[in-house]
Structure formats: C-alpha cells, structure tokens
Amino acid sequence: MNDFLFLSASPNQQASHAYRFADALLKKLSERHPGMSVNKRDLAANPLPPLSAAYGSALTKRTPFDDPAFRQSEELIDELERSRHLLIATPMHNFTVPATLKLWIDYVLRIGRSFSAGPEGKVGLLADRPTYIIVSSGGIHQGPQARQPDFLSDYLRHSLKTIGITNNHFIYLQGMVGSEEAVAAAISTARQQLSNTPLFAGVEPESTAFEASV
Ligand SMILES: Cc1cc2nc3c(=O)[nH]c(=O)nc-3n(C[C@H](O)[C@H](O)[C@H](O)COP(=O)(O)O)c2cc1C
Numbered sequence: 001m002n003d004f005l006f007l008s009a010s011p012n013q014q015a016s017h018a019y020r021f022a023d024a025l026l027k028k029l030s031e032r033h034p035g036m037s038v039n040k041r042d043l044a045a046n047p048l049p050p051l052s053a054a055y056g057s058a059l060t061k062r063t064p065f066d067d068p069a070f071r072q073s074e075e076l077i078d079e080l081e082r083s084r085h086l087l088i089a090t091p092m093h094n095f096t097v098p099a100t101l102k103l104w105i106d107y108v109l110r111i112g113r114s115f116s117a118g119p120e121g122k123v124g125l126l127a128d129r130p131t132y133i134i135v136s137s138g139g140i141h142q143g144p145q146a147r148q149p150d151f152l153s154d155y156l157r158h159s160l161k162t163i164g165i166t167n168n169h170f171i172y173l174q175g176m177v178g179s180e181e182a183v184a185a186a187i188s189t190a191r192q193q194l195s196n197t198p199l200f201a202g203v204e205p206e207s208t209a210f211e212a213s214v
Helices: 017-032 053-059 068-081 099-108 152-162 180-195 207-213
Strands: 002-008 038-042 083-091 115-118 121-124 131-136 168-173
Touching (some): 053 068, 068 083, 131 152, 168 180
Parallel strands (some): 002 083, 083 131
C-alpha cells in the first residue's frame, strides 16, 4: 500500500506549475511523516497507449479481468487500489482535462470493475480516499474574474465519483500566464485554499523556498 498516488498530466512535466506545487507539498508532508510512500505516474512523460478496439470490445462483454485487453486498465486500477490518497496535478486544456488525463480516465472507469451500473445508476466500487486536485490554468475560470467556463472540475469530480471517490479537494492555480505578481497572487490564493483542507492544513511550504520552486 502506498500513501499517495501522484498523477501529473502536464506536457510541461516537472516544469509545470501544477506539478511543482504538488511536488513541493508532498516534500513538505514527507518531512512531517518520514517514510511516507509516493507512487508517481507522469501521464505526459510516459503516455498511456491509445485505446484499442480490443479494449472497447472487452468492456462491453463479461470479459475476465485477466484478459490481455485489460492489462493497462488493471495496472492503473491496481495502482489506485494500493493508494491511501490520490494527488492529481493537471493543467486546464480547452476548458477541461488534458488528453493525457482523459486517457487515464478511460482506462480507470471500467464497468463491472471500478463501477457497477444498474437501475440506480452507476455505483463506484473503489474505496473512497482523500483526493487533492491541483489545477493550473493560463486564465481565470473561478470567481468574479472568470472569463471562461470550467468544464474540468465538474467533469473530474463526476468521473471520480463514478468509481467511488468523493472526498475531493480542488486547488486552483489561475492566471499562470500572467505577470510575476499575478502568479505570486495565484499561488498565495491556492495556499489559502490548501489551509482549509484536512491533510495540508499547517504543512504549507515555507514562503521563500516554495515561491522559488513554483
Ligand atoms: C492546448 C492548451 C490548451 C489550453 N487551454 C486553456 C484553457 O482552456 N484555459 C486556460 O485558462 N488556459 C489554457 N491553457 C493554458 C494552460 O492551462 C496554462 O499554461 C497552465 O498554466 C499550464 O499548466 P502547467 O504549468 O501546470 O503545465 C492551455 C494550454 C494549452 C497548451
């Protein structure tokens, strides 16, 4: 069992604002909890293979879980099952999740495996766990300054709920293509959001080190 599954989805990889914010948090948290284990999966550096026809076909039948068509899906679902917390660092791409993260969703939301479907609708089959989602965006999509829709948050919230994960905290890094001052203000707002969450309250990285790294 790992303490964290850390998924990152930005093409900027380790230079990504969202990645660096999330990574700095994990480092700080691990100082508090030495031995904390983190399984990192960079969905941009190591892209998942495109969905195959065999996967699509296996999904719609009562195919055994050990069928080769499910190998990638099983690996990703196993990773989730072996993690007490989930941390996702993702940019917003065209108002929603980037394609790298969408592909992960397409492998992990699997009827009969991670959710069931019946008259009551779709019911999640995985254990709920504290989940933190760091979303970076070039512009603003939340609050009175919003100039664009946010199809990312509800979509991701609903996707996670479908598999049973409802204990979600969204943290927004907005306006990240703005001036240095705007970026600093965005980081400060994100820190305030974090300070209201159970896991990261009181573990915000020291201001100077953190700002230098984000
Ligand atoms: C293909 C693409 C689409 C984007 N779409 C949006 C968008 O819809 N809204 C927005 O605010 N920013 C958009 N951006 C800007 C990124 O969200 C922004 O640069 C963000 O800070 C990148 O995050 P990262 O530094 O964590 O990689 C887009 C960037 C790319 C490359």
